[in-house]
Amino acid sequence: MANYGRSVLNGGSGASADRLDFTAAPAADNADAISDFGAGDRVGLASAIFAVGPSLEAGEFVAGTAAADADDRILYDAGTGRLxxxxxxxxxxxxxxxALVAPGTAITSGSFQVI
Structure with missing residues (x-):
């Protein structure tokens, strides 16, 4: 679980799917590093912190560096790995x-779960 301050999150070894929960308000100086995000893993977004619907819809996710419209909430810059x-x-x-993942990591709106 990510909390206040910078953390390195590791889901552990093996082929199991992991959910890495973000329950603290993001700030410019407290992004957490996810060291081994892979297929089947999920990023848990606390509904009290992240203003998204009951699930992150495709229209609330942008693969890019800037929001394109008022509904865009989660951005993923694949070049830098920044969420x-x-x-x-x-x-x-x-x-x-x-959060920060390895640049080029495959992430879509389906990689998130609202908790």
């Missing part, structure tokens, strides 16, 4: 990093 939360989509507020 960002954007509370107001394409509004004036800046997206805030909350």
């Amino acid at each position: 960002l939360y954007d509370a107001d989509g394409d509004g004036a507020g800046a997206a805030v990093p909350f």
Whole structure:
């Protein structure tokens, strides 16, 4: 479980699927590193922190560096591996990093679970 401050999250060895939960508000200086995110793993987003629906819909996820519309909440920059939360989509507020995976990791809206 990710909490306040920078952490390195590791799901452990083996082929089991892991869920790495984010339950603290993201801030520019507390992004957590996920060292071994792989197929079947999920990022758990606390519904009290991340303003997304009961599940992260494809329209709330952007594979890119900026929100394209007001509904975009989770951004994934595959070039850097940064996962960002954007509370107001394409509004004036800046997206805030909350996690870092290896650049190029395969991540889609299906990689997230609202908890």
